Amino acid sequence: MxxxxxxxxxxxxxxxxxxxxxxxxxxxxxxxxxxxxxxxxxxxxxxxxxxxxxxxxxxxxxxxxxxxxxxxxxxxxxxxxxxxxxxxxxxxxxxxxxxxxxxxxxxxxxxxxxxxxxxxxxxxxxxxxxxxxxxxxxxxxxxxxxxxxxxxxxxxxxxxxxxxxxxxxxxxxxxxxxxxxxxxxxxxxxxxxxxxxxxxxxxxxxxxxxxxxxxxxxxxxxxxxxxxxxxxxxxxxxxxxxxxxxxxxxxxxxxxxxxxxxxxxxxxxxxxxxxxxxxxxxxxKRLGVPSQKEALAYVFKTLHLQHGGKLSMVRLLAGHLDDGATLQSSSGEAGRVSGILAVNGGHDTKRAAADAGETIALGKLDAIKTGDTLSGGKTAPAALVQIAPTPPVLAMSLSAADRKDDVKLGQALLRLNEEDPSLTMIQNQRTHDIVLWGQGEMHLRVALERLRDRFGVNVKSQPPAIGYQETIRKSITQRGRHKKQSGGHGQFGDVVLEIKPMPRGSGFEFHEKVVGGAVPKNYIGAVEEGVVDGLAKGPLGFPVIDVDVTLIDGSYHSVDSSDLAFRTAARIGMSEALPQCQPVLLEPIHMVEIVCPTEATAKINAILSARRGQILGFDTREGWPGWDCVRATMPEAEIGDLIVELRSATAGAGGFTRQFDRMAEVTGRAADQIIAAHRVAA
Missing domain, CATH: 3.40.50.300 (P-loop containing nucleotide triphosphate hydrolases)
Structure with a gap:
């Protein structure tokens, strides 16, 4: 035995x-x-x-x-x-x-x-x-x-x-x-x-x-x-x-x-x-490796060396692997091994081949990523492992310190993400900055150091913009008129818009009830585009939502009217109307779920309350003795560095997930401060 x-x-x-x-x-x-x-x-x-x-x-x-x-x-x-x-x-x-x-x-x-x-x-x-x-x-x-x-x-x-x-x-x-x-x-x-x-x-x-x-x-x-x-x-x-x-x-x-x-x-x-x-x-056997003679390996780490190119660290689970062999990947890609290295803390040595059980690094498998299963056979193997994504908890907004490095930054971030898939990159459509999401303060700091030292890209970073919006409380009917004469053809557009608030979460709707051809059908689309232009930035400085706009009347000129003229007229009408519609600021509210050791639950509740959180309840964390799960709603603006305080209160063990819930009104001094800060930043 x-x-x-x-x-x-x-x-x-x-x-x-x-x-x-x-x-x-x-x-x-x-x-x-x-x-x-x-x-x-x-x-x-x-x-x-x-x-x-x-x-x-x-x-x-x-x-x-x-x-x-x-x-x-x-x-x-x-x-x-x-x-x-x-x-x-x-x-x-x-x-x-x-x-x-x-x-x-x-x-x-x-x-x-x-x-x-x-x-x-x-x-x-x-x-x-x-x-x-x-x-x-x-x-x-x-x-x-x-x-x-x-x-x-x-x-x-x-x-x-x-x-x-x-x-x-x-x-x-x-x-x-x-x-x-x-x-x-x-x-x-x-x-x-x-x-x-x-x-x-x-x-x-x-x-x-x-x-x-x-x-x-x-x-x-x-x-x-x-x-x-x-x-x-x-x-x-x-x-x-x-x-x-x-x-x-x-x-x-x-x-x-x-x-x-x-x-x-x-x-x-x-x-x-x-x-x-x-x-x-x-x-x-634990991983369910099929019986086969060909090499089978699992990629558990990807590295981009400054002068050595891409390295894939793998465990060879079955078979024999020679340098120069072609490997099929579970992700559908294939690659030819260009160098087998024995791993020894960065002091790697070249090998001609490797056998089952060995942990090695493979060179130049450019299409292969962490988590892939590799096979020396002729067909792509089934994936042995599925690595669940780690929800990010902290973000920063990035831009290249020198605009000529924009492309270089994008390439560096892709390589960084290959090495560390727990980093997430999202393009902010409003600011055009890149928002880099990570697992905490040190995680993001190290990412910036790698961008600078290994990939040669200096970046500017700041907290990401909060998704504030605004809406209206009052209905109004407003004329928008654009007339310009400058020799030759002029510009003429004239619209009458009926603007109404809609229930929260309704978005934007546009209708037209023009009678008698006051605004020709071929200009209706341009009017809607002008309305959308006017909603992009409201009187408080933010995108306007939950608004119904109906084109009810207008006039045109047989020579001077054009799509551009009617689009401009509609935008003018919106910009003049919205300040009279009792605009109100909206902030995004998220549903937050925090997991923490039970002894820290009271601290967590206090942290949430101090950050304008509304605690919905808490329960024991299923299957985790000695842990609780706290549920709350919180303004997005208060979640920014929540993880830093949360980890401090739980000896580094606590975590949270969040999901957008709704937009909610902000009034009084809080709204004034947000609007003032936004104007300063702009």
């Missing part, structure tokens, strides 16, 4: 995930140093790490995109994908996770980060990805391990199973006991741990903790349950087999201890990954 369950063959791919600043990149450095891939572990603070190597990550000292590095351990190849912890950059994690064999969730004993941990574990649980919990910064622990585990357990839908317990020396942890191996180890900074005798109080604690671990395993193993009931010690190999099987089936989440900055606990983690995590064959 042991050989079947443990130690799969072939290269493996492991994700490093966890809340912001939990130490994922530091753990990657420790793994690379311990396994001999690098001489010494680098530092995030010093800007010498293999991971987080982009200029933006170095500048902000945080992960702003995934990094991948490959190493070997005990003859096996491992690629570690270091995913950003900030909720603003989770798209990279969500795109990469389907391709990995297992995940190491790096966390610490910090209750404030529990909601973030729950979000990450939920993603892994929903995808069916086996996961270890690496309890980092154990050298700073000030709680007993059972207390910590009780704190973390609500974040996981399956039992957190303690694999190790700490050895305390006063208030400091100096080592650990491996409950599966039944051995004790003392930490040695930047060196392998040293085996010591297990005795005294540590031996008693080990027996109690080991029995607790076996009890949890026995919930899914009847034979083990019988052994425990009969007080029979199970064979050690059987315990390891159970750990491996229940991990892979998603029945448990084993918990390991360590301190990545000191390289403590790293070798134990690597041995657990080697013996217990699944290989590419099981990952391919």
């Amino acid at each position: 042991g050989q079947d369950v443990r130690s799969p063959q072939g290269p493996r791919c492991i994700a490093l995930v966890g809340p912001f600043q939990s130490g994922k990149t530091t753990l990657l450095e420790a793994i690379l140093a311990r396994t001999g891939a690098i001489k010494n572990a680098g530092s995030v603070d010093a800007g010498t790490s293999v991971g987080d190597a982009s200029p933006e990550a170095r500048h902000h000292k945080m992960g702003v995109g995934l990094s991948a590095a490959t190493t070997t351990f005990m003859g096996d190849s491992y690629t570690f994908v270091d995913c950003p912890g900030s909720v603003e950059f989770t798209h990279d994690m969500r795109a990469a996770l389907p391709a990995v064999d297992a995940a190491v969730v790096v966390c610490e004993a910090d209750e404030k980060k529990l909601p973030q941990l729950q979000i990450i574990l939920r993603e892994l649980e929903d995808l069916g990805i086996p996961r270890f919990l690496f309890l980092n910064k154990i050298d700073r622990a000030n709680k007993r391990i059972r207390e910590t585990l009780a704190t973390l357990q609500p974040a996981s839908r399956v039992p957190l199973v303690l694999r190790q317990i700490p050895i305390w020396n006063g208030d400091l942890i100096e080592g650990f006991v491996d409950l599966a191996l039944e051995r004790a180890f003392v930490y040695r900074e930047h060196k392998p741990s040293e085996v010591i005798a297990l005795e005294g109080g540590d031996l008693d604690r080990e027996k109690e903790a080991r029995f607790s671990m076996l009890e949890k395993l026995a919930d899914h193993d009847d034979a083990l349950m019988e052994q425990l009931l009969e007080d029979i010690q199970p064979p050690r190999d059987a315990v390891f087999d159970d750990l491996a099987r229940e991990l892979r089936e998603g029945l448990i989440c084993p918990v390991l201890l360590g301190a990545a900055s000191r390289e403590n606990g790293v070798l134990r983690l690597m041995k657990a990954l080697r013996h217990e995590s699944p290989g590419v064959a099981e990952t391919a």
Whole structure:
């Protein structure tokens, strides 16, 4: 049984995930140093790490995109994908996770980060990805391990199973006991741990903790349950087999201890990954990869290098791939591979070929995008993965600092969006600016830095324009007359318009009730165009909506009348009439749905009230213990930077979606301020 369950063959791919600043990149450095891939572990603070190597990550000292590095351990190849912890950059994690064999969730004993941990574990649980919990910064622990585990357990839908317990020396942890191996180890900074005798109080604690671990395993193993009931010690190999099987089936989440900055606990983690995590064959089965001889790969990241062109990072799930091969994509595109690179934190090396299980980068697949499935066969493969779009929560309006860079900006934004599909670009039809939507303040800031530093485009940014409009309260009949004589043919148009308010949301309607040919039929269309021109900007400075206009009379000149003359006459009539129709300002109101940890709900309600929000109610978030869902309506003007305050109140875990609901009147001082600000800006 042991050989079947443990130690799969072939290269493996492991994700490093966890809340912001939990130490994922530091753990990657420790793994690379311990396994001999690098001489010494680098530092995030010093800007010498293999991971987080982009200029933006170095500048902000945080992960702003995934990094991948490959190493070997005990003859096996491992690629570690270091995913950003900030909720603003989770798209990279969500795109990469389907391709990995297992995940190491790096966390610490910090209750404030529990909601973030729950979000990450939920993603892994929903995808069916086996996961270890690496309890980092154990050298700073000030709680007993059972207390910590009780704190973390609500974040996981399956039992957190303690694999190790700490050895305390006063208030400091100096080592650990491996409950599966039944051995004790003392930490040695930047060196392998040293085996010591297990005795005294540590031996008693080990027996109690080991029995607790076996009890949890026995919930899914009847034979083990019988052994425990009969007080029979199970064979050690059987315990390891159970750990491996229940991990892979998603029945448990084993918990390991360590301190990545000191390289403590790293070798134990690597041995657990080697013996217990699944290989590419099981990952391919989870993804529904069909049985085939041809190469099959999944694209989990796209990069545009300044001098190296486009790179597609892929996991080869089946078959063999040679450089120069032609690949078919699930999106219907095809491309010829121009370079296979082994990934190692930006220091990539060329390869002639790759085999199933390897994580590699493919060059010059210009039509291929993140999320595509690639096949070496002659037909396009079915997509293995569908990545749900991440709703954007913050926007800025962009324009090129130099107008001659307009085209360059458009091309740069397309490349930026290829790298990061959680960015969304929309052209504002009124202002002609580009509105860039993202996942938060830092997300958009990094996007601007990349535009400037990597694509050479300087941009001006400002908050996007709010979609204010105006309408009327009073009906009026108004004549519009345009007469101009300047030698030769003149211009003459004369219309009488009946203008009425309509119910909110009705839009604009135009009718004509002209009798006796006062305005010839061939000019009616020009009159309607002139009315539309007059509604484009009302007396308050905004587009006018919910208006009914009827052409009831007018006159014409057989020589001087024209489409242009009647269009101008209608526009004049509207501009003279609207100020007399009691214009009123309208602002867009959105339906907002906020998800947040329950302890933050009161803060969220206060934030909404301060932003002119009308709370409609709240309920528990379905399927999320300890979370609430708050529903409210809010003016669009108040939603602009809502996410910044929301994240601050929820330790970075809260989020929201919004949808346009209606236009509502704004009166009094608020309306005066909006109109005055608009005139200043204009």
